[in-house]
Amino acid sequence: MAARRRLAAGLPACVAWVGLAVCGWSLPVHAATDEFAQRFTFDLDKGAAYYSVTLPAVVYAASQRGDLGDLRVLNGAGEPVPFSLDTPREPPRTRPVLRSVQWFPLRPSSSGNGGATGRNGVPLGVTIAADGSLRATAAPPDREQHDTDLIDLGRMTPGAGQPDALLVHIRDDNYQGRVSIESSEDLRNWQAAGDGQLLKVTYNGSTLSQNRVPLIGSPARYLRVHWLDGAPYIGSLELEVLAANAVSTQREDAQREWREGVVARSGPKPGEYYFSTGGPYPVDRLRLNLPQPNTVAPAVVYSRASLDAPWRQVGSATLYRLHNGDVEQSNPPLELKADVDRQWRVVVDTRNGGLGAGALTVAVGWRPATLTFVARGDAPFTLAVGNAGLTSTAVSRADLLMGASAAVVPARLGTAQPEEPDTGALSMTRHPEALRRYLLWAALLLAVGTLGAIAWRLARGARAHAAPAAQGAPGAGAGAGSGEGVAGVASGAGAGAVPNTAVGASIATATAPAASTGPPAESNVPGSGNGGPVAG
Structure with missing residues (x-):
């Protein structure tokens, strides 16, 4: 019964500590507002x-x-x-207007700077009409000699829009080369108007194409295109014109910040790569730089806010890095909806070898x-x-x-x-979930310790009570025999005196084994004493 009472007394304390742990887990942690x-x-x-x-x-x-x-x-x-x-809000996307334009292959000049020109500065092989339009007057040069084209954009109506890019539709099955563009109003004075790289590659039945060359500077009627790595077979040329109130791609890119050199680590499965942005950047552009040239691989991109959150797909693209002589081209940045997630994953199709050896590096772009x-x-x-x-x-x-x-x-x-700052307080402020875990584990360990202490005390008490009980049964029989002997002696006391010291000694001898450590217990036999005389 005593053991049960002690266990019942200890249980409320354990319940209290467990309740404290649950409360510490469920209640919010209030951080210091000045840290x-x-x-x-x-x-x-x-x-x-x-x-x-x-x-x-x-x-x-x-x-x-x-x-x-x-x-x-x-x-x-x-x-x-x-x-x-x-x-910054994503500007409304206005589909640009595409206008077909005429182009005129020019004969190479002896100086190598643009096509050959006549006395009046007009390129050889074309004439200028009264309205400024161009007409061809000679057959185009052979492809081996073809390195420059002249383009007539036509008269631009004020308020009709802003030329934003030149689209080159290539007939070749495979082409890779650099291009440089100049602009002019009179065919005599030229200024830089843009440059870029063109690509057309057939891969697994699909075509990788990069045919857009952004234009910069003030719009002009004429463009001169220099093919730095040989002229392609051109199917058609188009001018991309934005509406007057539309925001150009170049202006958007100028407002964007970039964090370069983020190294992605390899995951447990082939083709998996993981990286962290290191902050809540509202990422809307993702540039994936492949480790080896001449690599082409489809990829899917995922993100999540924390390590215990589920992954969600945010984009996909075909990644490439192609090298041809002095020309190397890579996939453009992925365009994403602004995403503040810190954890990212890239899953690459490994059926054609994946990305090969080396580290995948990432650049994240956002508008602050x-x-x-x-x-x-x-x-x-x-x-x-x-x-x-x-x-x-x-x-x-x-x-x-x-x-x-x-x-x-x-x-x-x-x-x-x-x-x-107070590193301990700031750490708890910045990681409240860690504080909850610490409180929970501390309370649970304290509750387990309390239960262990109660169990130890109960076991010790049980051993202390078990020893006298086991030794008390033989002592009772000896006491009874001694009582009978004493009664016999007492009954015969009238016949003669019996030394009380002998009786006391026999009682002490009989009861001594049952006594516990400490002072001897008093005998419960009537007339006995501590070695004193017994009345006859």
């Missing part, structure tokens, strides 16, 4: 009410939230000030967000970031400006401030 992984000081031009800055890559790398919700702008007194965070804040309070103003326990406090830009006419002045973000 941040990084702080950056703003470099400001004094006198403005509003400032804005484009967030650099180091801010994304320090953030612990996919939505940049742990950003704070602090004044010199450490007080947070209002700010807005504007993420713009932060605008109110210069309330005294300088210096600081951007703090890196606290997983915080949520976003950003407001919309319209609410921040409130219709104010004050101009927003560009700000500059300095280098990270040197800090020595």
Whole structure:
């Protein structure tokens, strides 16, 4: 019964510790609001009410939230000030207009710089009409001598659109070469208008093609195309024209930041490659650089937010890296919907050898967000970031400006401030799930220890009680015999005196084996004493 009472007394403590562990697992961990992984000081031009800055890559790398919700702008007194965070939106895609254009093969010049020209500077083999259009006046040169083409884009109507690229449709089954383009309004003065590489390769019944050459600079009527690695058989040429209000691809690319040199590690299965972006970058371009030239392989790309989240497919493409003499071409970047996941996986089709030996390297591209804040309070103003326990406090830009006419002045973000935070507290702040696990395991270990201590005490008590019980049964029989002998002696006491010392000695001798350690127990025989006389 005593053992049961002790076990019942110990069980509530164990239940309490297990309950504490469950509560520690389920309750949220509240992080300290003044702990941040990084702080950056703003470099400001004094006198403005509003400032804005484009967030650099180091801010994304320090953030612990996919939505940049742990950003704070602090004044010199450490007080947070209002700010807005504007993420670039994907511009509406307007399908470009394609216009067929005429081209004229030119005879090579002795200088090797463009086609041969006449006295008036007009290329030989063409004439100019009154409206500026070109007409051929000679047969085209042989292909061995063909290295330049002249293109007439026709008259461009104002407001009709912006020429964005030249599309070259090649008739050859396989072609790989570089191209350079110049532009002119009068066929005499030329300026650079773009360059690129063209590719057409047949692979496993499908065709890999790169036929687009972006155009730069101001639009002009005439283009001169130089085939640096030999002219292809041209099926047709088209001019890609964007609408007047459309955003060009070149302008989009100019706004994009890149993180280069991310090395993907090989996975447990052939053809699997894993890498981490290292921050919540809103990746919308992914450039996969193959380790070996002359490689072609289809691939599928997956991403996930954390190590325990399921993978989801985000894109696919045929990867290639082809080398031909001085020309080497690679697959263009994959275009993705903005994705802030940190963990990525690339699965390559290995039926034709995969990627071969070497490391797959990755470059991730994104368009950074713009932060605008109110210069309330005294300088210096600081951007703090890196606290997983915080949520976003950003407001919309319209609410921040409130219709104010004050101009927003560009700000500059300095280098990270040197800090020595409480590493233990900051680690728990940045990894609340780890804290929950630590609490759970600590409580479980303490509960197991408590149960072990209770069991040890119960076992020890049981052994202590078992020993007297096992030795008490023989002692009782001896005591009974001794009692009978004493009774006999007592009955014969009237006949003669019996020495009480002998009786006391026999009783002590009989009861001695049953006594436990410590002082001898008193005899329960009437008239006995501790060696004293017994009344006759």
